[in-house]
Amino acid sequence: MGSFVRSLTPGQQVSLLFVAVFGLLALATVVQVLLSLRERSGQDIDADAARLRHQRQLDNQSLLRTSWIMALVFWVGWATGPRVAIVLFGLVSFFVLREFISLSPTRRGDHRSLVLAFFVVLPVQYALVWTGQVALFTVFIPVYVFLAIPVVSALRNDPHRFLERNAKLQWGIMVCVYGLSHVPALLLLEFPGWRGNTAFLVFFLVLVVQTCMLVQHLAARGLRRPVAPAISDSFHWRSWGMGLLAGGLLGALLAGLTPFKPLPALAMALVACVAGTLGHVVMKAIKRDRGVTHWGGASRSVTGAAGLLDRVDALCLAAPVFFHSVRWTFQL
Amino acid sequence: MRLAATAMGYALLAVVRVLTGAQARWHGCPPKAEQRIYFANHQSHADLVLIWAALPQELRSITRPIAARDYWTASRLKQWITTEVFNAVYVERERKGDEDPLQPLIQALDSGDSLILFPEGTRGFEEDPQPFKSGLYNLALRFPDVVLVPTWIHNVQRVMPKGEVVPVPVLCSVTFGEPLKLGPDEPRADFLARARLAVMALREV
Numbered sequence: 358m359g360s361f362v363r364s365l366t367p368g369q370q371v372s373l374l375f376v377a378v379f380g381l382l383a384l385a386t387v388v389q390v391l392l393s394l395r396e397r398s399g400q401d402i403d404a405d406a407a408r409l410r411h412q413r414q415l416d417n418q419s420l421l422r423t424s425w426i427m428a429l430v431f432w433v434g435w436a437t438g439p440r441v442a443i444v445l446f447g448l449v450s451f452f453v454l455r456e457f458i459s460l461s462p463t464r465r466g467d468h469r470s471l472v473l474a475f476f477v478v479l480p481v482q483y484a485l486v487w488t489g490q491v492a493l494f495t496v497f498i499p500v501y502v503f504l505a506i507p508v509v510s511a512l513r514n515d516p517h518r519f520l521e522r523n524a525k526l527q528w529g530i531m532v533c534v535y536g537l538s539h540v541p542a543l544l545l546l547e548f549p550g551w552r553g554n555t556a557f558l559v560f561f562l563v564l565v566v567q568t569c570m571l572v573q574h575l576a577a578r579g580l581r582r583p584v585a586p587a588i589s590d591s592f593h594w595r596s597w598g599m600g601l602l603a604g605g606l607l608g609a610l611l612a613g614l615t616p617f618k619p620l621p622a623l624a625m626a627l628v629a630c631v632a633g634t635l636g637h638v639v640m641k642a643i644k645r646d647r648g649v650t651h652w653g654g655a656s657r658s659v660t661g662a663a664g665l666l667d668r669v670d671a672l673c674l675a676a677p678v679f680f681h682s683v684r685w686t687f688q689l
Numbered sequence: 690m691r692l693a694a695t696a697m698g699y700a701l702l703a704v705v706r707v708l709t710g711a712q713a714r715w716h717g718c719p720p721k722a723e724q725r726i727y728f729a730n731h732q733s734h735a736d737l738v739l740i741w742a743a744l745p746q747e748l749r750s751i752t753r754p755i756a757a758r759d760y761w762t763a764s765r766l767k768q769w770i771t772t773e774v775f776n777a778v779y780v781e782r783e784r785k786g787d788e789d790p791l792q793p794l795i796q797a798l799d800s801g802d803s804l805i806l807f808p809e810g811t812r813g814f815e816e817d818p819q820p821f822k823s824g825l826y827n828l829a830l831r832f833p834d835v836v837l838v839p840t841w842i843h844n845v846q847r848v849m850p851k852g853e854v855v856p857v858p859v860l861c862s863v864t865f866g867e868p869l870k871l872g873p874d875e876p877r878a879d880f881l882a883r884a885r886l887a888v889m890a891l892r893e894v
Contacts, residue, residue: 469853
């Protein structure tokens with residue numbers, strides 16, 4: 358199997374991977390449709406259990422739907438080349454930041470800062486990725502924008518909750534723009550002596566983090582006593598460990614298709630998974646602070662938020678860590 | 690000219706959706722092609738555009754927003770958009786002479802159009818809408834068969850606060866509530882207070 362995969366060109370390897378992913382998704386969809394046809398058994402009659410099961414089914418459905426969409430998006434991104442991928446991630450950044458800002462109260466004095474964030478910072482950050490300015494792109498937001506945003510706010514002459522408002526805005530930009538822009542930035546990395554497509558690294562990151570999240574999510578069912586019940590009732594050390602194991606193993610399995618050897622691939626996958634899952638918990642804490650359980654979901658009734666941020670928040674926090682770990686480890 | 694207006698309509702719709710989502714929530718009544726007056730809270734000039742974008746295509750063509758003449762005819766572009774794209778009814782914000790400011794609205798209702806009305810008269814900046822002006826009551830009295838739909842516009846003041854020119858992307862929604870009826874012999878002040886509460890009640894749903 359391994360030698361067969363190795364004998365293919367990088368392009369064929371990635372195609373094979375997409376076939377495998379879409380095959381798995383199709384299988385999962387079939388299983389899910391069959392499950393939804395199953396009749397309720399007698400013991401489930403009491404309302405609570407039935408509601409819980411229905412809730413889980415809906416949960417599964419939405420999970421599967423997002424997985425389909427993400428796989429399709431990545432396929433389109435891969436098939437059309439890195440330029441399209443950068444634009445695509447720029448658009449996702451925009452919509453995710455819109456969601457974040459909608460649920461963080463701002464005041465009239467913040468208007469100019471918001472304009473700056475959406476229409477200057479976001480395009481410039483992605484333009485830096487487009488032109489491949491790695492050095493500038495990693496410091497642009499933490500150094501320059503970090504100063505620019507509060508300056509614009511301060512000049513609007515509104516001291517009310519100044520620190521809080523600016524912290525929210527900075528966080529939104531850091532997570533939604535800076536974090537997410539590191540995903541297409543992986544395309545900029547050049548590994549000496551490796552002829553493969555770096556677009557594959559993007560896919561590696563997304564697949565590993567998503568798998569880890571999925572396994573963690575499924576393994577948490579039936580477990581009691583979460584680590585931080587006030588923040589997340591699905592985060593347990595045990596399910597977390599299982600998620601990491603699954604993500605790491607998948608990373609090692611995919612090693613043949615990456616510039617990494619199996620052991621470094623395992624390590625890199627683990628780094629991405631740890632950052633992603635813990636980042637997801639942090640984003641959950643922010644949601645609890647805002648009094649919502651989903652960026653979409655419950656708040657959908659008020660804001661129409663689609664909950665895109667729920668799906669990519671792990672990636673937003675994993676991508677910068679992964680990017681810089683790879684750069685450091687391989688001295689790129 | 691018609692073609693340009695249609696193209697402009699689609700372009701505006703795309704911009705509004707990208708910026709705000711312009712989600713319509715039909716809470717107390719379905720979208721239906723009957724003669725209606727939608728009355729809403731008013732916090733920004735963009736309110737008019739948002740309700741227009743939230744309505745389904747079929748209703749958009751028979752529903753005419755009320756636009757303040759001094760603001761929306763200030764430039765040729767604004768005037769062209771409000772007449773050709775929104776098919777707006779202009780009203781004077783300040784009363785001139787003994788002319789009835791409701792006259793254009795009455796004409797529009799007579800010819801069978803639905804209206805989008807902001808009974809506060811001007812934009813408010815508080816959490817709660819200001820007391821409603823009597824125009825809504827007078828129209829309800831004169832046209833008892835027109836359905837009165839309370840409407841709450843959520844978040845739009847964050848998109849474009851007063852004095853700013855560049856809109857910011859923030860998700861907004863428009864909630865349409867259960868229709869209101871003017872009771873027999875209901876005093877004007879009672880009806881206006883009830884209408885205001887009906888609009889405010891939609892904030893929570």
